[in-house]
Amino acid sequence: MKLSQQEAREVVWDEHEDWKEVENKLVSHSRWSLVYEGVFLHKPSNKYYSLTWSNGATEQQGENTICICDERPLEYEKEVDAIQVVQVEKVVKVWEKV
Numbered sequence: 001m002k003l004s005q006q007e008a009r010e011v012v013w014d015e016h017e018d019w020k021e022v023e024n025k026l027v028s029h030s031r032w033s034l035v036y037e038g039v040f041l042h043k044p045s046n047k048y049y050s051l052t053w054s055n056g057a058t059e060q061q062g063e064n065t066i067c068i069c070d071e072r073p074l075e076y077e078k079e080v081d082a083i084q085v086v087q088v089e090k091v092v093k094v095w096e097k098v
Contacts, residue, residue, distance in 0.1 A: 001042070001049060001082045008080040011040055012053055018043050032057055039085060049082035 010016035020041045028035040033054040040049055
């Protein structure tokens, strides 16, 4: 599903009445950005979609200088692809100390 930049921002900011956030997690980061992935319910279709976006990170630079990177979600996107997703159950095996 194609969303405009403004519509996608409203979804991410929980300001769009047709969408509801289900899950939101930090998936990556760089010096200047934090990358998030979220799953959102599109209420009219009752389908779930995934969006990925980044926000500016705040970083301390030395003793008295603070650098704030002002990056808004989806700042460099004109149009955003919301990818339809479904929830599946997975079994994971891990090793633990005895």
